[in-house]
Amino acid sequence: MNTFDNTESLSYYRATQKYDLRFAPLQEDIEADVVVIGGGFSGINTALELAEQGVTNIVVLEARVLGHGGTGRNGGQIMAGIGHDLDKIEKHVGSEGLKNIIAISNDGQKIIKERIAKYDIDADFCHGYAYMAFNKRQEKTLVQWEKDFREMSPDDEIELLTGSAVKSVIGSDAYGSCLKYMGGGHVHSLNLLLGEAKALTSYGARIFENSQVTSVEYGERVTVRTGTGSVKASKMLWACDSWLQGMEPHLHKKTINTQAFQMATEVLPDDLIEQISPIRGAYSDIRPVIDYYRVTNENRLLFGAATDFIEHTPADLFEWNRQRMLKIFPYLKDVNIEMAWGGWMAVGENLFPQIGKIPGQDNVFYVQGYAGFGVTPSHIICKVLAEGMLGGSDRYDLMSSVKHADIWGKDYFRQAIVSAGKTWHQLSGYWTGRR
Helix, strand or coil: CCCCHHHHCCCHHHHCCCCCCCCCCCCCEEEEEEEEECCCHHHHHHHHHHHHCCCCCEEEECCCCCCCCHHHCCCCEECCCCCCCHHHHHHHHHHHHHHHHHHHCCHHHHHHHHHHHHHCCCCCCEEEEEEEECCHHHHHHHHHHHHHHHHHCCCCCEEEEEHHHHHHCCCCCCCCEEEEEEEEEECCHHHHHHHHHHHHHHCCCEEECCCCEEEEECCCCEEEEECCCEEEEEEEEECCHHHCCCCCHHHHCCCEEEEEEEEEECCCCHHHHHHHCCCCCEEEECCCCCEEEEECCCCCEEEEECCCCCCCCCCCHHHHHHHHHHHHCHHHCCCCEEEEEEEEEEECCCCCCEEEECCCCCCEEEEECCCCCCCCHHHHHHHHHHHHHCCCCHHHHHHHCCCCCCCCCHHHHHHHHHHHHHHHHHHHHHHHCCC
């Protein structure tokens, strides 16, 4: 079981939620074509993709409220790409398959923009992103990224900046260079989710909150039971990510949970926001364990990170996040921190999202393991997953062919395993141009 301690505190996203969507618990026995377990980006987006293709008899079961997990606790970054280090999956998909995955890796942000326009979603979308480098090793990585980004997004403004030119993107002396990418940006992720859920219900899909699943029976017709009702369906989707809680043994073995933490400042004056972020954008450095931050439409700074080496929950999230922020923006020492929160994310051994079918169950699908990189990728991943649920596609076959190792000992040694993983990735960053 996950224990949250002080990470359950109010998040910026919940405090600034614009959609008053509330759904009753499931309290009867019903039937559907598709039942989805999980009311985050994965569950809602896959369901919406299916609904747009005419499959509308869908039931979504959420144990708490929509966006309670990572969807409502993330950085809201609209980034390029799908996974972390894509070379790790080349052995599964081959060089041509890897090229095909890279070719669609930017489609997530396109889908987000299209959704916002199509369904008139009020989610504070803003263009502007920068990948930040502390040293010359990282700058060499950004030089290669600039070439890659120009191939993926030839119509977007992409520019590598060094020295004093970095100040035109960010008000910090911490960095030596940056890659400005104006095709990316940031979004209020919870309002995006709720807007997508509202769109889903317009097709006739049914959503039930506070409906914890107690058991699942596989078969030609899957039966999903809660404490007060059940759903029988022809197809099923596991979309729980870090909240799976061991319900599906095959999936449980493939990921391990880790934590990230964020804070939101008080509302800041326009001139201070202009100093922090001349592009009013979102940022991340390129270390294996990153700092990520952005400004909001009401002039707050959101700043997030995870512990660098040892996995633990800081005793004081406000002060821990504040000290991370001050390393980048020391002139914010007198700024008040109004909110601090944390959340879980599911990580697989290869840091690549996992989609496919439960072995031996052709009508039971799954998606999980975004490794903290899910806001944008979830939108293209779930489109591909929906193609698989609708009968298959070449890119579903490609992405579901990636093999994912079991993580042994995770139930007993989670903290030690995550700490070892962080340490390894941080150290390896020195020879991969990420440290």
